[in-house]
Amino acid sequence: MRLAELSEQSGVSTATIKYYLREGLLQPGRRVSATQAEYDDTHVRRLRLVRALIQLGKVPVATAREVIAAAEDESLDHHLRLGAATWALPTGPEPDEDDPEAAAAGRTVTALLEHVGWRTDQELGELSPAYRTLVAAVAALRRLGYPCGVAHLLPYARLAAQLAVTDLDLIEEQPTEAGQIEAAVALTVLYEPVLLSLRRLAHSEESARRFTDAGGA
Amino acid sequence: MRLAELSEQSGVSTATIKYYLREGLLQPGRRVSATQAEYDDTHVRRLRLVRALIQLGKVPVATAREVIAAAEDESLDHHLRLGAATWALPTGPEPDEDDPEAAAAGRTVTALLEHVGWRTDQELGELSPAYRTLVAAVAALRRLGYPCGVAHLLPYARLAAQLAVTDLDLIEEQPTEAGQIEAAVALTVLYEPVLLSLRRLAHSEESARRFTDAGGA
DNA sequence: TTCCTCGGAGAGTGGCACTATCCAAGCATG
DNA sequence: CATGCTTGGATAGTGCCACTCTCCGAGGAA
16 A cells, blocks of 8 residues: 555554654655555554544654554563563643652652552663652642642542553453553553543532532432 | 742643743733732642643643633533533544444443433533544544454443542542632543553453462462 | 842743645646 | 656744733723
8 A cells, every 4th residue: 555545444544654754753664666655554553542642642743753662672572562661751840849849749649559569679660751750740739739648648548559450451451462562552541541530420429419400319 | 920930839841831821821910010020829830730741741732721710610500611621631532433343332322321320412422522432432443453342441440430439529629619620620531641651551360370370469 | 330130021942743835746627 | 879757965934822912902000
């Protein structure tokens, strides 16, 4: 298939496909002559993944490239590749080292992780972007005066642990290793809007229950 | 307090504060002369909220303005104000009407909401941005070939419902109505990075359990 | 009086995700 | 073989966004 057809099948403009090729998000097609290349289903699929990451997951282009590179790095073992692929995923801003609120937030998070029994000392532990984002978010909540001690975070952590089990189950359904890595990336990113949307809908529902006449229905 | 001091206390540059004033994100100070204005703690607090929304919550400036305006609109009742404030919050792209995957995704989501017994027919129902984002995300998952029927989404929805209860409990702790509205916005947005970070950490933990030697520990 | 700072306004900056334009090489048709 | 259209590749430009810079005249302070 030619670039034009790839564009049609994926719904991505040729200009954007060329851009992705240049940026290394899409593997080059099989060169068939000096001026033509051949693409196949793997390109269509990759394009859909990239679009989903960028549009739904709001992953920056440069980051998407890193994630894909990590997913394809065959020198890592399975657990590491799963971790490496999500390692590069975008997170919030880093906590400010000098901020006392950030320091307090860091202690809270450490205590929380200890409390739920998660590893904090490994390669995927304290240094992970997710950990630092968590600290920054807790610090912001504290600065605004909202309570977020271990007790408040614990229900969130427990629910996250439950989600992880169902997510990993889903990932393990994939027959091939490459499929599992892709699934890890895709499901990590694409279930995020699902989760956040459901949370907001649930807020609305719960608010209706508490604050409107028809609430108890 | 003068602009310079407000900048110091909030950690936001004077240029940015002026920008926020122009954009209507920060209420103007009390004019004390033709060239000077007086700010107070409410400005510091608002600035911290705005920064948290924009930096951590990645809320666009224009959207943040709408959210704040909705939170301050005293013509709405309590439930509506809670909803209106989060109504304007940013979501993903809209689902494509003509896409058969999107249509199927819409049916799945409707079935899901029915299954968990949430209202789908109210002012905060089918038309909400969260609902449409959910449909778009499910459609993207389907396009990539990942299963996400009602059965797959159900655990997420149940967990979201649990989160909503704890979130609303936290909101109701605020003594004043204005405080509750602000808390609704702040907690909705700021617990999102918390939740997503915890989920990623939980993924890493669960992956370690399953795929490394020390896993069973 | 002199100088410094303040608040306000408009233009400018940098980053990002594309997107429009150009080009030369093919391939396809007569 | 000539002609014209398409293809892939490279470069420069666009639009948006969140600031940020620069200038200005009016106050306030020494």
